[in-house]
Amino acid sequence: MSDVEIRQSIPRMTASRQVVPPQWALTERLLIDQLDKAAIEFVARYTRADGTLIWRQDWPGMDGSDDPYEGFMNLALLYMLGGSSKLHELARKIWEGITWQWTEYGQIHREFDSYYDWMHHGEGYLYVYFLGLAGPVTLKDRQRAVRFAGMYTGEDQEALNYDTEHKLIRSPITGSRGPQFELTAEDWSTHRGILDDYLAPYEDIPGVDFASGKCQWSNDAVYADIIRMMNERMTRGDVPLNLNATGLVANAFLHTGEEKYRSWVLDYLSVWEKRTQQNGGIIPDNVGLSGEIGQYNDGKWWGGYYGWRWPHGFMTIIEPLTNACMNAVLLTGDMSKLDLARKQLDANWALRKEQDGMWVVPNKHFDTGWTDYREASPKYPVYLWIMSMADEDLERIERIPRDHDWNEVIVPKLSGTDKKTGRNTKHYIGNTQPWFQYIRGLNPGYPQQILDANIRLVEQQLTKMRSEAGDPLNWTNQYSEDDFSSIHAWQEMCPVYMESLIQLTLGGPMHISHGGFQHARVRYYDAEAKRPGLPKSVAALVKELTADSVILELVNISLFDMRSTIIQAGTFGEHQFKEAHVLNEEGAIIETTSVNAQWLLVDLPAGTGVTLRLSMDRFVNTPSYDMPWSDREKNVLLEGRKL
Known part of the structure; x- marks a missing residue:
């Protein structure tokens, strides 16, 4: 579409209030600038000109292809938020480079991991989902999405991971070479x-x-x-961890809109609901190839791969459930699709007991019964509440005792649990609780605090990256059992982390690190550059969320340039704006514009800002990776010879 067509087809309004840029806006733009520079330095230190990684000559075993993807996937995510256009080019080149390199190591086949579990697939293929958000979508993106999904829908004859009759994934260890029994x-x-x-x-x-x-x-x-x-x-039969595969199939739907992908996600979630009902309300962690619970485990519903006993317990049960339920809501708009995750949280809470003056819940089940009691995590009900905005999900958060100040902001570590707050910090995600407090009006200082913490995190990471230990030329050239940790080196050294930007600009928590989509209330495009992300010099702050509205402040910190920002309703355009109300400093409505679309274009003359209350209907549009500009090749796929 031309610029004229854009402006005629998308509702438009102009900010008129001159503002002195608030500190949060200046810090937000500073952070984006610093992340841009950090990303370029990170890429220069660890990659070759062809996108391959400066690393060892060999790598055995089935583990590891997820880790390099995890180290570099945030290049695409930062670009989607408004980072440098150079990041888009680098993100794509490095994805190709990693895929080729790990093919040569022997673990990737047909551009997809030969075989591993869906905790690790979930982590690695976030990169693919972020490339979809970093559009415009390419033919390669679309073709891969369809091919990868076919490995889990029963269509790929070389990778028959899915049993279409019993509606089960045939092993916990699957991939492009099929199930590994x-x-x-x-x-x-x-x-x-x-x-x-x-x-x-x-x-x-x-x-x-x-x-x-x-x-x-x-x-x-x-x-x-x-x-x-x-x-x-x-190694035979289905496990709850496989519900993370719904992300890969939903990804194909976002690219194509084909009904078969939505149906597969819903059918697969439904069969796990039935298994849970059959097991008395607790999801079983191992289902045999016949569909029988505990078929290869002496009839026990516990003890499966990444299940109730080993190695992590409840985390690897509730995370794929939450991901799958959220994917189903995205594809249908039906909030009852959250029920399987809700019921597992409720069942886990019902098993609580008092220990050392605190209520704790079991995380594992051994042959002797429930064990490994810990404080309940509020993170998972927060994800459900963000989707539903329902009181019942809010109550699931509020019932959890607070063992620390939920307003406290931390500079997260790579993984493990923060000793002071008890927060798990995989992928440097650690501030879901203080953001939850902020978005409900209970933590007003949060925006500046989290931005400051994010800058400290970038500084911390740059120091590690620039150290002698961070020099890839000092790492071992060939594999040895004493040097395993270097497979995680890129995550450990990477400075490109932006929890603050996701929360403040998009209005949602960071994705679940083991395969979750980046769900949020809004996203942005640069109308002049025709690309994803906030335009240069524009800062955004989501200040409040309700079931039918979002309050959003936009500021153009430049005193010289006008910017034009397109706001999208939902990460995937799944929502619909109704009206845009301009608010004054007291929060009163001073102007109203009718929108009735999934996009709104806001012109921001130099030095202006605007606070908008955008009323909306949620989950009423078909979700997709579509940008505000038409894609004439959206339904184009290449076809191979039929030999």
């Missing part, structure tokens, strides 16, 4: 030293004291027994 000692070779400090996957491994909470994977005899028992009990 037998794992080898080499598959787990890179994990052995790490897993020495983890709980044993079974309670009856010869020579292992299960009660010690340790299991010597590095012991050859123990290791042989573990692999044998895994192949007997764990």
Whole structure:
């Protein structure tokens, strides 16, 4: 579309209030600028000109292809928010480079991981979802989305991961080479030293004291027994972790709009709802190839791969459930699709007990019953509440006792749990609770605090990256069991993290790190540059969310340039704006514009700002990666020879 066509087809309004840029706006633009520069330096330090990573010559085992993707996926996400256009080019080149490199290592086949579980697939393929948001979508994006989804819908004859009759994914270990019913000692070779400090996957491994909470994977005899028992009990049939595959199939829907992808997501979620009902309201963690719960596990509903017993317990149960339920709401607008995750949170809460003066809930189930009691995490009900804005989901958050000040902002670490607040900080995501407080009007100082913390995080990461330990030329050239950690080096050194920008500009929490879409209330496009993201010198702040509105402030900090910003209703255009009310400093309406569209164009003359209350209908549009400009090739796919 031409500029004229854009301006005729999208409702338009102009900001007229001259403002002195508030500190949050100046800091937000500073952070974007610093992240741009940090990203370029990060790429220069760790990649070659062809997008491959400066790393070792070999890498064994099935683990690892997710980690390089995780280290660089935020280039696309930062571009989507308004980062440099150079980041878009780099994000695509590096995705291609990593994919080629790990194909040469032997783990990626047909551009997709040969086989691994859906915790790790979920982490790595966030990169693919972010490239969709960083449009315009390319033919390669669309073709890959369809091909990857086909590996999980039963359409790909080389990767028959899905049983269309029983509606189950046939193994916890799947990928472009199909389900892996037998794992080898080499598959787990890179994990052995790490897993020495983890709980044993079974309670009856010869020579292992299960009660010690340790299991010597590095012991050859123990290791042989573990692999044998895994192949007997764990590698056939379905597990809740596989619900993260709904993201890959929903991604194909966002690219194509084809009904078969939506139907698959809903059918697969539905079959897990039935299994949960059959199991008395607790989701089982292992389902055999016949559909029988506990088929290869002596009838036990617990004890499956990444299930209730090993290795993480409830986290790897509730996360894929939450992701899948949110995906189903996105594709349908039906809030009852959240019920499976809601009911699991309720069932877990019903099992609570008082311990040391605090209410705690079980995270694991052993043969002896529920165990590993911990304080409940408010993160998952926050995700549900952001989708539904329902009182029942708010109550699920409010019932959790507060063991620390939920307004407190932290500078998160890479992974693990912050000792002071108890917050898990995977991918440097650690401030969901103080943002939740802010968006409800209970933490007014949050915007400046989180922006300051984000700048400190970037500074911290740059220091690590520039250190001698951060020099890839100092890393081991070939694999050794004593050097496993370097597979995570890019995440550990990466300075491109932007929790503050997601929360403040889009109006949503950061995605769930193990495969969750970046759900949020709004997103932006630069109308003049015809690209995703806030235009240069424009800052945005989502100040309030309700079930049918969002309050948003836009500021053009430049005193010289006019900017034109397109606001989209929902990350995927799933919402619809009704009216745009301009608010004065007291919050009173001084002007109203009829919108009735999923986009609104706001002109911001130099030095102006505007606060808008945008009324909206949520989840009424078909979600997609579509930008405000038409894509004549949206339904184009290449077809190969039929041999």
